Amino acid sequence: DTAVSQTPKYLVTQMGNDKSIKCEQNLGHDTMYWYKQDSKKFLKIMFSYNNKELIINETVPNRFSPKSPDKAHLNLHINSLELGDSAVYFCASSSAKLAKNIQYFGAGTRLSVL
Amino acid sequence: ILNVEQSPQSLHVQEGDSTNFTCSFPSSNFYALHWYRWETAKSPEALFVMTLNGDEKKKGRISATLNTKEGYSYLYIKGSQPEDSATYLCAFTRLGGSARQLTFGSGTQLTVLP
Numbered sequence: 323d324t325a326v327s328q329t330p331k332y333l334v335t336q337m338g339n340d341k342s343i344k345c346e347q348n349l350g351h352d353t354m355y356w357y358k359q360d361s362k363k364f365l366k367i368m369f370s371y372n373n374k375e376l377i378i379n380e381t382v383p384n385r386f387s388p389k390s391p392d393k394a395h396l397n398l399h400i401n402s403l404e405l406g407d408s409a410v411y412f413c414a415s416s417s418a419k420l421a422k423n424i425q426y427f428g429a430g431t432r433l434s435v436l
Numbered sequence: 437i438l439n440v441e442q443s444p445q446s447l448h449v450q451e452g453d454s455t456n457f458t459c460s461f462p463s464s465n466f467y468a469l470h471w472y473r474w475e476t477a478k479s480p481e482a483l484f485v486m487t488l489n490g491d492e493k494k495k496g497r498i499s500a501t502l503n504t505k506e507g508y509s510y511l512y513i514k515g516s517q518p519e520d521s522a523t524y525l526c527a528f529t530r531l532g533g534s535a536r537q538l539t540f541g542s543g544t545q546l547t548v549l550p
Contacts, residue, residue: 326479355537365480365525365540377537412479422468422487423529425538427479 325349328413328428335403336436342389343398343431345413352417354396355425356388359410368411371396400433408435440528442541449516450549456512457544459526463507470527470538471500471511480525483511516548 326347335341347354353372357365369388370377376388385401400407413428441460449455461469468487472480484493489504497514513520523545527538 362542363523364542365527365538367537367539370537422470422485423538424470424482424485426482429477429479 326413326415326426326428328411328431330431331429332432332434334434334436337403337405339403340399340401341403341433342400343411343413343433345396345398345428346394347413347415347426348394349415349426350417351415351426352393353415353423354390355414355416356396356398357412357414359412359430361409365412368398369396403435405435408433440526440539440541442524442526442544444544445542446545446547448547448549451516451518453516453548454512454514455516455546456510457524457546459509459511459541461507461509461526461528461539461541462530463504465531466504466507467529467531469502469504469509470529471509472525472527474523474525474543476522483524511544513546516546518548518550521546521548 329344355370356368358368359365367379368382371388387399389397410430410432412430414425416423416425443458470485471483473483474480484500486502491502493500499512502509523543525540525543527540
């Protein structure tokens with residue numbers, strides 16, 4: 323079983339559309355994250371979320387919003403998609419009980435905005 | 437602004453060679469330093485997490501050292517094999533702010549030639 327799974331793996335959509343990327347973890351972790359891989363291949367944190375706090379990277383446009391129906395899921399919703407949103411998005415999870423916040427990553431979702 | 441820098445950006449070695457990469461990070465407010473291994477088309481996977489100055493970690497032929505006073509970590513691979521080909525990422529976590537959030541370097545892409 324995949325520990326952190328993201329769907330879809332590929333997403334092609336038109337500018338202006340609203341889309342969601344789903345993430346699920348079956349590790350029993352208490353914290354989940356969304357990262358964006360930028361054009362220079364850096365993984366940049368977008369959000370971290372557990373049931374107590376949501377931490378938002380201040381550079382993330384408010385068109386991006388995380389939605390967590392339960393501890394095992396953190397979905398990424400994007401409104402009014404723009405060309406510059408094209409990137410690979412990675413979900414990750416961790417547990418405060420594990421050594422120093424080791425994070426487990428999903429395989430990524432490649433978003434292409436046309 | 438946190439800068440995590442890795443060098444070299446890419447590296448080609450012959451099978452059997454030993455190699456090492458560098459990760460530099462801010463030495464103030466240090467909490468933890470992570471190394472991840474990222475194979476093409478897969479998820480980043482944690483190799484090591486280090487927290488104390490002078491820490492050394494080892495996993496098979498791969499080892500890492502940490503110098504928090506000067507802000508650098510080395511990753512060593514002894515007797516490189518083709519299956520070691522991957523991008524090696526380091527990530528830094530700082531005190532203050534969220535200790536859960538990782539700031540990644542852009543990685544060192546290693547290719548081991550048979």
